[in-house]
Amino acid sequence: MDLEAEAEELASALGANKEEVLEDLEKLVSYSVPLDEAKGSLRRKYGDSDASGGDEPTTKDIADVATDDANVTVTGRVLTVGKRSIRYQGEDQVIFEGELADGTGRISYTAWQDFDLSVGDAITAGNAGVREWEGSPELNLGQSTTLVFEDEQPDVEYEVGGDRALDELSPGDRGRNVVVRVLECERKTIDGRDGETEILSGVLGDDTGRLPFTDWDPHAEIEEGASVRIENVSIREFRGVPSVNVSEFSSVIGLGEDVTVSEDAPEMGIDEAVTSGGAYDVRLVGNIIEVRDGSGLIERCPECGRVVQNGQCRSHGEVDAEDDLRVKAILDDGTGTVTAILGHDLTAEVYGGGIEDAKEHARDAMDKSVVADDIREKLVGKEYRVRGQLSVDEYGANLDATEFAGSDDDPGERARDALAEVRA
Numbered sequence: 202m203d204l205e206a207e208a209e210e211l212a213s214a215l216g217a218n219k220e221e222v223l224e225d226l227e228k229l230v231s232y233s234v235p236l237d238e239a240k241g242s243l244r245r246k247y248g249d250s251d252a253s254g255g256d257e258p259t260t261k262d263i264a265d266v267a268t269d270d271a272n273v274t275v276t277g278r279v280l281t282v283g284k285r286s287i288r289y290q291g292e293d294q295v296i297f298e299g300e301l302a303d304g305t306g307r308i309s310y311t312a313w314q315d316f317d318l319s320v321g322d323a324i325t326a327g328n329a330g331v332r333e334w335e336g337s338p339e340l341n342l343g344q345s346t347t348l349v350f351e352d353e354q355p356d357v358e359y360e361v362g363g364d365r366a367l368d369e370l371s372p373g374d375r376g377r378n379v380v381v382r383v384l385e386c387e388r389k390t391i392d393g394r395d396g397e398t399e400i401l402s403g404v405l406g407d408d409t410g411r412l413p414f415t416d417w418d419p420h421a422e423i424e425e426g427a428s429v430r431i432e433n434v435s436i437r438e439f440r441g442v443p444s445v446n447v448s449e450f451s452s453v454i455g456l457g458e459d460v461t462v463s464e465d466a467p468e469m470g471i472d473e474a475v476t477s478g479g480a481y482d483v484r485l486v487g488n489i490i491e492v493r494d495g496s497g498l499i500e501r502c503p504e505c506g507r508v509v510q511n512g513q514c515r516s517h518g519e520v521d522a523e524d525d526l527r528v529k530a531i532l533d534d535g536t537g538t539v540t541a542i543l544g545h546d547l548t549a550e551v552y553g554g555g556i557e558d559a560k561e562h563a564r565d566a567m568d569k570s571v572v573a574d575d576i577r578e579k580l581v582g583k584e585y586r587v588r589g590q591l592s593v594d595e596y597g598a599n600l601d602a603t604e605f606a607g608s609d610d611d612p613g614e615r616a617r618d619a620l621a622e623v624r625a
């Protein structure tokens with residue numbers, strides 16, 4: 202472990218500022234103070250002022266571990282183990298991440314060294330550091346942690362192991378296993394941190410949905426049409442949508458049988474879909490409560506595609522703008538809202554005409570906004586089923602529609618749904 206990693210672990214165990222701890226640690230080590238002694242002296246300096254801290258960490262139930270704990274001792278069962286490589290000051294370091302659970306709850310952990318953890322192991326982690334990660338406590342298992350494997354398995358109400366369907370994955374997940382069909386796969390050369398690197402990117406599917414993926418260490422088994430089990434993947438957010446990360450630590454097993462891929466997108470509540478961090482392909486049902494400005498007949502910059510006002514692009518100045526059709530509509534299902542965005546084709550369908558019709562309409566009325574008004578009148582107050590890609594990022598929650606239909610467009614399906622509900 203390098204000094205920065207030592208400092209990070211120590212700072213998080215002490216609840217101290219990492220930069221300050223690193224500075225002190227570097228100073229002491231440069232005076233040839235042995236690392237253990239240096240760490241001991243910093244422990245005394247930054248004080249174990251927290252009541253739950255001290256040299257004697259408190260034994261706690263997992264649900265009781267709080268972000269202001271300095272260090273704790275917990276006993277639990279390892280639910281998942283993910284392995285990945287991170288870079289500290291130009292050096293690669295392999296870390297292990299996953300979740301630990303007992304009868305009271307579960308908690309994420311990061312192990313800074315290889316404790317030889319396996320899924321299902323019962324362990325007691327003595328003197329584990331606690332740090333805050335996105336508002337929740339997380340355990341840090343490092344050099345100062347004593348790890349004991351227990352014979353007795355605590356009862357946990359969580360799934361042991363990382364097997365998940367695609368619709369159960371969220372950004373931040375580690376150590377997951379998926380069984381999928383590779384729907385799209387493309388080899389790309391990118392400018393990585395070690396120069397030019399080959400990667401694979403594409404789309405995976407199972408019977409619950411689809412997600413984009415990146416394989417940072419191309420596996421031969423991953424090719425278009427292949428059905429595979431991929432072990433030890435992590436999930437990150439990419440352009441507002443969850444994406445599956447395959448790495449050098451992932452194993453890919455080719456399957457003899459084709460994995461079934463759902464033709465349809467999973468239907469979700471809007472709040473649930475937005476909270477889950479976006480979705481590559483999802484169906485949302487709600488009422489259109491507003492058609493926003495910037496809908497109807499619009500003009501785009503031919504260079505960058507941005508919507509322009511009066512022929513002026515923000516990046517390209519005066520341009521010979523191109524006409525286009527678009528709808529930006531607020532969809533509300535009672536649990537939340539998203540902005541549904543319809544491109545040219547879906548807008549033309551809703552409007553009942555193409556760009557030329559819209560321009561004629563605008564000319565006759567001597568007002569462009571008649572097109573948006575027309576669309577507004579058709580859509581607002583009615584219920585729609587919208588399928589598409591939901592991205593959730595600093596631009597808000599936007600659903601790029603690939604399908605757009607009135608909720609009663611398929612009475613047969615609605616009848617079946619109603620019947621299923623009655624039977625349930």
Ligand SMILES: [Zn+2]
Nearest residue numbers: 502505514517
């Ligand atoms: Zn432009």
